[in-house]
Amino acid sequence: MAVRSRIKTLKIDGRDVSGHEDESILDIARENNIYIPTLCQLDGLSIVGACRLCLVEVQGWRKLVPACATYIEEGMEVFTNTERLQNYRRMILELLFSEGNHICAICVSNGNCELQDLAQKLGMDHVRFPNLQPVRTVDMTHERFVVDRNRCVLCARCVRVCDEIEGAHTWDIKGRGVDARVIPDLDIDWGDSPTCTSCGKCVNVCPTGALVVKGQPSGEMIKRQEFLVYLSEIREARNG
C-alpha cells in the first residue's frame, strides 16, 4: 500500500520550513540545522517526552510543547530558543546535577558525556540547589559492564533500547519520584540477569557515565550510537 502523507509548511525561529505531517518539530528543526537540546530522545527509539529539554514555544498555544513528541502543523510558528526556554533548560540541568553525583573530573565519561555537553552548550555554569544526596547504588556484578546509578538521569534510553531493539527487556524503572532507579529484571544483580544478552546496547545509548564498560580509564569511555539508526532502518525495510 502506498503511504500518502501530507506536506505541511511552518515557521521555526522565523524561517519558513516544511515537512511531512508525521514528522516532529524536532525532525524538521534538525533537518534545517536548527539546534534544539535533547536528552531522552534518541533516533531509533520510541519517544517518551521525559526530559523536557526540547520544550519549545508555539505562537498562540498556551502550553509549551516537547519538540520531540509534537507533530508539525500547518502554519504553526515555533520558537526554539527564547529567553524563557533558555532559563528553563538551564534550570532543568541544574536540577539534574543536584539530583545525583555528577562530578565530571572523576568520571570515565568525562569529555564524552551528553549531560556535560548540554551544560556547557546551554551555559549552566553553577547549581543553585543543594545536592539531594540520594542513596543510590553501583552494581559491578556484570562481567563486562557497570551501572552507577549515581550518574543516571533516568532518561530510560537503556530501558527502551533493551526492550525495543534487543528484545530482551532486562531493564526497567522501579520506584517513584527521586527514588526511581533503573533495575535489571526484578531488581536483581545485573550479573545474575537471565535475560541480559550482554550485547552492550544499553551502555552505548546511555548519555552519561551511568552505564559503562568495565575497566575504562577516566575519560576514555566513548559511546557508539550510530548502530541504532541502521538497525531501525533495516528493520523497517524488512517489515516493508
Added chain:
Amino acid sequence: MMTYEELQELAASEVEKQEQHDYCVRVCLAAGCLSLYNDEIKNALEIAVEDRGLGDKVAIKGVGCMGLCAAGPLVSVEPDGVLYERVSVDDAPAIIDALGKDPVEHIHCPLDIPFFERQQKIVLENSGVVDPESIEDYLTRQGYEALMIALTEMSSAEVIDEVVRSGLRGRGGGGYPTGLKWQTVAKAMGDTKYVICNGDEGDPGAFMDRSVLESDPHRIVEGMVIAAYAVGAQKGYIYVRAEYPLAIERLKLALRQARRHGVLGDNILGTGFNFNIEIRLGAGAYVCGEETALMASIEGNRGNPRPRPPYPADHGLWGDSTLINNVETFANIAPIVRNGGDWYASIGTEGSKGTKVFALAGQIQNTGLIEVPMGITLREIVEEIGGGTPGEKAFKAVQTGGPTGGCIPKEYLDVPVDFDSLVELGSIMGSGGMIVMDETSSMLGVARYFMEFCMTESCGKCIPCRVGTAQMFRLLDKITKGQGTMTDLELLEELCDLTKYASLCGLGQSAPNPVLSTLRYFRHEYLEQIIDAPEPVA
C-alpha cells in the same frame, strides 16, 4: 435476557412489595458509617423488629451514604421523615418503638437545617435511599429508564446532543466538556472503541467517587452503557483503587445483576447492542488517576503518564479510541438523558452547569459529603451548609482541588463556585475536596504538606516534577524552620514557574498551586519566617 417490559414489571412488583411495609428503616452501610459498626446496628434493628413481631410491617434496609458522615452512624425512617444521628446499638429498640410517633429525642437530627436544605441532589439522588445491592430497588427509582430511552428512542448522535446541551463538564478535575469528548470519540476512526470509568480517586481525604460507587453502583453502569452506545464502544473498564473493597464488592454485584437482567452484555434489552464491563484494580499510586497513566496500568504496564496529544480519544487503550470519564461524570448521564440536556443546563452558572459533589472536611462543624448547585458561594457552603468553624476560632481559608489545588482566603468567600472562578482565584475545582482551615492553621505548613505529597507521588519520569518537587519541598521545609532567606524564596518561585510549565503531566503542572496560592494571599506568613526579610511596609 430481559426486555424492558419485564424490567418494568419487576420494578412494579418491587414497589408493591415495599408498600406492604408500613415503615422502612434505612441504615447507612457506606464505608464511613460501616467503620462505626453500623452493620451491628442493622442487626440490632432487625432483632428489635423480630422481637416485636413487626416483620411484616417494618423493613430494615441497608443503604448508601446519607451525607452527614460527621454525625454517623446514621439511620433514617420513612415515611416519618426522621433522621437519627450518632446511633448506637442500644438505641435500636427505642427507634422501632418510636415508629409513627415522636422521634427518639437524644439521637434525633433535624432535617430543616441548611446542611440538608441548601443541597440539590442529582448525582446523590439515590444515595442513602436505595439498597446498593439490589437492582430491583434501583429499578423503582427510574433505574435503567434512561438506558431504554437512549437505546430505543434515540440515535447515538441524539444522545450526544443531549450531553452537549447539558453543558456537563468532566468531574475528574479538568472540567473538559463531556459532550465534546463524546463527539470526538464517536467520530474517531476504528471499529474497536473503549469506555473507561476513572474511579482512582487518589486525593487524600476525598471520597466522593467511593461514596457514589458504594451507594448507587447501578447508576455508573447505566451511565457507561449509555456512553458506549453513544460513542460506539464494545468494551468498558471501571478502574477502582484496591483500597476501596466495599465499592469493588458492590460494583461486582451490580455488574452481575446488570448482566442477568439484560442491561449489560450481549443484546442489551433486546436491541442488539453489545457492551461489557470489567473491573480493574489500581494499586493506589496517585498518578495512576491521570488518564494516560491509567490506561498504561490497564494495559499491564507501569502507570506512567505519556505526552498528550495524542489524546485517548485518538489513541487510547491498546491504540484504539477511548472515552475516559470520571465516576461523577457518568453518574450525571442517566438523569440528563431522562430529563433532557436543557433541564441540566438550567442549573448552575454560565460556564459550569449542574451540581457538584464536595467532600467537606477540616475545621468545620458538619463534615461530610454534600451536593450543591454550581454557582453557590463558598460562604454558603462553609457557613451555612458546613455550619462554620467550630468553637471560637475564626475562619482563615478554604482549600479546594485536592493536593494540587489552592487556598482561598475569606475575602473571596462570596465568589460563586464554578470551574472558571476557582481557577481565577489560583485554585482549581479538582475532584471536589474542600478543606476548611481556621486561624490556627499555618499556610506555609499547608503548602509544605501538599508539596511533600506531590513529591512522593511524582512518578519520576520527567525532570521538572521529579526533582523540582523534591527541591521545592526542601525549600519549604527550610523556610518553615525559620532558616530560609530571600534567595530561597526567589528560587522557590522560579521552581514553581518551571514545574508548572515544563512538567509532562497534570501532577507536575499543578503541584505548585498550593505554594503559588498561599504566596498570593498569605505572602506575609512566608516573610515572617524568612531571616533576611525586608521590614514590612506600614
